[in-house]
Amino acid sequence: MTIAHKLSAKELAVTSAALLAELRARRPLVQAVTNFVSMDVAANALLALGASPAMVHAPEEAEDFGAISNALVVNIGTLSQSWIVGMEAAAAVAQKLGRPWVLDPVGVGATRFRDAAVDRLLQFEPAVIRGNASEILSVARIAGLSEDAAAPKGVDSAHGTDVARASALALARSRKCIVAATGAVDLITDGERTIELANGSPLMAKVTALGCALSGIVAAFAALSEDRFVATAAAIAIYGVAGEMAGELADRPGAFRVAFIDMLDAIGPEDIARRLKVV
Amino acid sequence: MTIAHKLSAKELAVTSAALLAELRARRPLVQAVTNFVSMDVAANALLALGASPAMVHAPEEAEDFGAISNALVVNIGTLSQSWIVGMEAAAAVAQKLGRPWVLDPVGVGATRFRDAAVDRLLQFEPAVIRGNASEILSVARIAGLSEDAAAPKGVDSAHGTDVARASALALARSRKCIVAATGAVDLITDGERTIELANGSPLMAKVTALGCALSGIVAAFAALSEDRFVATAAAIAIYGVAGEMAGELADRPGAFRVAFIDMLDAIGPEDIARRLKVV
Amino acid sequence: MTIAHKLSAKELAVTSAALLAELRARRPLVQAVTNFVSMDVAANALLALGASPAMVHAPEEAEDFGAISNALVVNIGTLSQSWIVGMEAAAAVAQKLGRPWVLDPVGVGATRFRDAAVDRLLQFEPAVIRGNASEILSVARIAGLSEDAAAPKGVDSAHGTDVARASALALARSRKCIVAATGAVDLITDGERTIELANGSPLMAKVTALGCALSGIVAAFAALSEDRFVATAAAIAIYGVAGEMAGELADRPGAFRVAFIDMLDAIGPEDIARRLKVV
Numbered sequence: 040m041t042i043a044h045k046l047s048a049k050e051l052a053v054t055s056a057a058l059l060a061e062l063r064a065r066r067p068l069v070q071a072v073t074n075f076v077s078m079d080v081a082a083n084a085l086l087a088l089g090a091s092p093a094m095v096h097a098p099e100e101a102e103d104f105g106a107i108s109n110a111l112v113v114n115i116g117t118l119s120q121s122w123i124v125g126m127e128a129a130a131a132v133a134q135k136l137g138r139p140w141v142l143d144p145v146g147v148g149a150t151r152f153r154d155a156a157v158d159r160l161l162q163f164e165p166a167v168i169r170g171n172a173s174e175i176l177s178v179a180r181i182a183g184l185s186e187d188a189a190a191p192k193g194v195d196s197a198h199g200t201d202v203a204r205a206s207a208l209a210l211a212r213s214r215k216c217i218v219a220a221t222g223a224v225d226l227i228t229d230g231e232r233t234i235e236l237a238n239g240s241p242l243m244a245k246v247t248a249l250g251c252a253l254s255g256i257v258a259a260f261a262a263l264s265e266d267r268f269v270a271t272a273a274a275i276a277i278y279g280v281a282g283e284m285a286g287e288l289a290d291r292p293g294a295f296r297v298a299f300i301d302m303l304d305a306i307g308p309e310d311i312a313r314r315l316k317v318v
Numbered sequence: 319m320t321i322a323h324k325l326s327a328k329e330l331a332v333t334s335a336a337l338l339a340e341l342r343a344r345r346p347l348v349q350a351v352t353n354f355v356s357m358d359v360a361a362n363a364l365l366a367l368g369a370s371p372a373m374v375h376a377p378e379e380a381e382d383f384g385a386i387s388n389a390l391v392v393n394i395g396t397l398s399q400s401w402i403v404g405m406e407a408a409a410a411v412a413q414k415l416g417r418p419w420v421l422d423p424v425g426v427g428a429t430r431f432r433d434a435a436v437d438r439l440l441q442f443e444p445a446v447i448r449g450n451a452s453e454i455l456s457v458a459r460i461a462g463l464s465e466d467a468a469a470p471k472g473v474d475s476a477h478g479t480d481v482a483r484a485s486a487l488a489l490a491r492s493r494k495c496i497v498a499a500t501g502a503v504d505l506i507t508d509g510e511r512t513i514e515l516a517n518g519s520p521l522m523a524k525v526t527a528l529g530c531a532l533s534g535i536v537a538a539f540a541a542l543s544e545d546r547f548v549a550t551a552a553a554i555a556i557y558g559v560a561g562e563m564a565g566e567l568a569d570r571p572g573a574f575r576v577a578f579i580d581m582l583d584a585i586g587p588e589d590i591a592r593r594l595k596v597v
Numbered sequence: 598m599t600i601a602h603k604l605s606a607k608e609l610a611v612t613s614a615a616l617l618a619e620l621r622a623r624r625p626l627v628q629a630v631t632n633f634v635s636m637d638v639a640a641n642a643l644l645a646l647g648a649s650p651a652m653v654h655a656p657e658e659a660e661d662f663g664a665i666s667n668a669l670v671v672n673i674g675t676l677s678q679s680w681i682v683g684m685e686a687a688a689a690v691a692q693k694l695g696r697p698w699v700l701d702p703v704g705v706g707a708t709r710f711r712d713a714a715v716d717r718l719l720q721f722e723p724a725v726i727r728g729n730a731s732e733i734l735s736v737a738r739i740a741g742l743s744e745d746a747a748a749p750k751g752v753d754s755a756h757g758t759d760v761a762r763a764s765a766l767a768l769a770r771s772r773k774c775i776v777a778a779t780g781a782v783d784l785i786t787d788g789e790r791t792i793e794l795a796n797g798s799p800l801m802a803k804v805t806a807l808g809c810a811l812s813g814i815v816a817a818f819a820a821l822s823e824d825r826f827v828a829t830a831a832a833i834a835i836y837g838v839a840g841e842m843a844g845e846l847a848d849r850p851g852a853f854r855v856a857f858i859d860m861l862d863a864i865g866p867e868d869i870a871r872r873l874k875v876v
Contacts, residue, residue, distance in 0.1 A: 075633050078357075078633045078634045079634060079637050079638065082634050083850065086803050086804065086805055087849075087850045087851065093704065094674065095676075095708075096675060099708075100707075100710035100711065103708035103710065117373050118379070119400070120376065121679070125677070146372065149382065150379035150382035150383050151382055152376060152378040153379065246362060246365065247358065247361035247371070291579070291583045291584060292579055292583055293366065293575070293577060293578065293583070294576055296576075297851040297852055297854075299851065300849070300851030300854075301852055304803065304849045304850055355637060357637075395652065396636075397653075398655045398683070399657065400679070428665060430661055431657040431658035525641060525644065526637065526650065571645045571858055571859065571862055572855040572857065572858030576855055
């Protein structure tokens with residue numbers, strides 16, 4: 040077992056800037072099987088940053104669309120039985136083709152229906168699992184790794200990121216994937232390497248579906264690098280920095296959302312270098 | 319039969335401010351089975367005001383989610399057969415658990431499919447029915463209380479609130495619920511008590527789904543008080559005042575929507591006290 | 598065969614202004630069977646301009662709602678089997694009643710599922726087909742008119758409008774409908790008459806679903822004039838001019854979207870007369 044090198048803020052800033060430039064040049068096509076609440080803001084966030092979103096969820100076209108897309112995000116926010124079929128079909132194609140896919144287990148732990156859906160989706164080997172702390176605790180429980188997951192309150196996290204650390208690491212090791220528990224502090228781990236970021240704005244929690252939109256952006260970055268730990272950290276770093284920039288332009292959630300989309304479009308290497316905070 | 323005390327603007331302002339403070343402290347979890355058009359703005363309106371929205375519609379999770387949520391809104395805007403199943407399941411759980419739920423009968427009267435859905439949903443005893451005047455007329459007709467409901471034009475009201483007064487009162491009495499017919503003037507009644515509010519902005523009708531978002535906010539307030547008449551009036555009062563505040567900041571619908579979300583976040587007791595208009 | 602008269606910028610500006618005034622006076626009810634991503638922005642764009650949108654997709658209410666609506670738009674963006682049933686039901690009613698309907702074949706060519714859906718929808722005789730150049734190429738191929746349609750990249754166009762010219766004309770002639778291939782330059786043709794417009798803003802491609810929203814607006818205009826070529830050109834002209842106006846007010850996609858909705862509300866005859874660019 041190697042001692043994991045600790046990624047510094049400076050290193051991550053340089054890598055994030057390079058990946059962002061590549062994203063804007065290559066415009067990865069991100070297929071999203073996502074919830075109804077996030078459709079608009081997730082597509083706009085991906086477009087503003089420079090990627091190409093496509094909300095495509097029918098099982099009948101999973102194979103054809105998987106063949107042309109560069110990454111996939113599956114988000115269970117507004118779950119239903121018919122959508123689960125589409126989620127599994129899309130995830131299965133991604134797994135088969137070796138395309139990275141991100142699981143966003145919105146509200147897992149709140150209902151047995153969600154737990155069962157996540158349990159099934161995990162078998163398709165997501166490259167990244169991104170959720171709030173409560174959700175990561177619940178996924179770890181579903182994966183048989185802990186018993187201490189408290190029931191979350193709806194779709195908002197009832198826990199700080201810190202509480203999810205052990206579960207996140209265990210989940211990453213067990214499922215050989217990246218786990219990101221995001222919140223005021225974002226924890227990203229591959230089970231060996233761990234990094235914690237502290238950018239963003241408190242207003243991000245006052246705008247719906249910004250976590251869902253982040254999962255789409257993580258998918259876009261995962262398409263750009265085989266090192267999915269670094270790709271995930273870069274996506275979350277850029278998102279947090281853009282949120283921080285927007286928080287300086289707007290002090291309420293309506294204006295913040297507009298400014299945030301603008302900052303995803305505006306953000307450049309200097310912003311990342313100057314602002315990125317690694318804890 | 320008691321003579322209903324007429325709620326004054328001052329009394330309603332004080333109660334509204336107290337309920338708003340309680341909402342922001344307790345952050346009620348509002349389950350929304352709502353239409354696709356309103357998902358984004360309804361979730362953002364609830365978040366901005368201080369509640370916790372969750373768009374959850376699958377019948378399979380109605381029981382689990384009903385057990386943790388504080389209120390429910392059912393909105394038939396983008397109706398389909400599979401969603402009706404989820405609506406009925408959620409409403410049945412709310413009825414069983416004694417949780418308040420709000421029916422927003424979007425477009426009822428326009429198609430027999432909608433009329434039949436509303437007819438079925440009414441059996442689950444909504445605490446509040448909120449719609450525009452045309453919709454309230456149609457619901458009263460479906461409930462067997464009048465014959466004079468003209469067909470509405472699509473989902474926008476073809477009638478002023480005044481026309482719906484008799485139907486609203488009859489419906490409230492017959493179904494033992496609160497009925498709110500909102501528009502330029504908002505009429506709220508429990509069949510005995512009636513109050514009419516006159517805040518808001520003409521721009522509210524130029525932004526889609528602001529009525530739907532209001533229904534979610536009524537549900538949040540209904541979770542806070544056993545007196546559902548006062549809770550509904552408070553929710554509509556606050557919403558109208560926030561709309562009026564936004565109307566002073568923006569003069570067109572794009573900017574108005576942003577300002578309105580901001581004002582739901584900003585609104586405080588003094589705004590309500592100073593601006594609330596009871597007709 | 599008559600020599601088609603070439604519509605001048607001045608003529609189109611005058612007609613567009615007259616149709617816009619009529620739209621605001623009559624407020625046509627536009628039924629939209631559209632994708633989840635576009636629901637919010639398409640409804641708000643129609644409302645801001647002055648029409649009355651209604652997102653209604655259930656096959657069970659196709660007949661009742663078709664009877665009261667003035668036009669229909671069918672958009673296959675977030676396609677699924679159950680929605681195809683609703684699309685066909687709505688299109689069949691429009692065909693039967695002689696109501697104009699607009700087909701927006703989002704992402705056609707990307708999957709066989711989409712191609713098959715478009716093939717079936719074409720039989721209901723859309724009055725207008727509006728898409729980006731890649732989509733128009735694919736529809737022409739599906740209609741048996743060409744073999745040279747390259748696979749598009751997701752839902753964004755991989756081609757300039759120019760490439761779709763021959764396919765657009767052939768499709769319009771063959772299907773006796775209006776074909777509009779929109780992009781940096783918008784090409785509108787009925788197979789005889791052709792006009793190209795060059796308004797808009799590069800930011801329109803950075804906001805999701807603005808093409809979808811345009812299709813709804815084309816439907817609203819198609820309800821106002823038997824000359825669907827002129828109606829389509831007017832809708833696209835107004836939309837492009839509003840986009841250009843918004844592009845002078847905002848330089849990033851978040852603020853641009855807000856400004857664009859505002860400009861759809863603000864636009865008047867002088868804006869159209871002064872700015873309209875016919876190539």
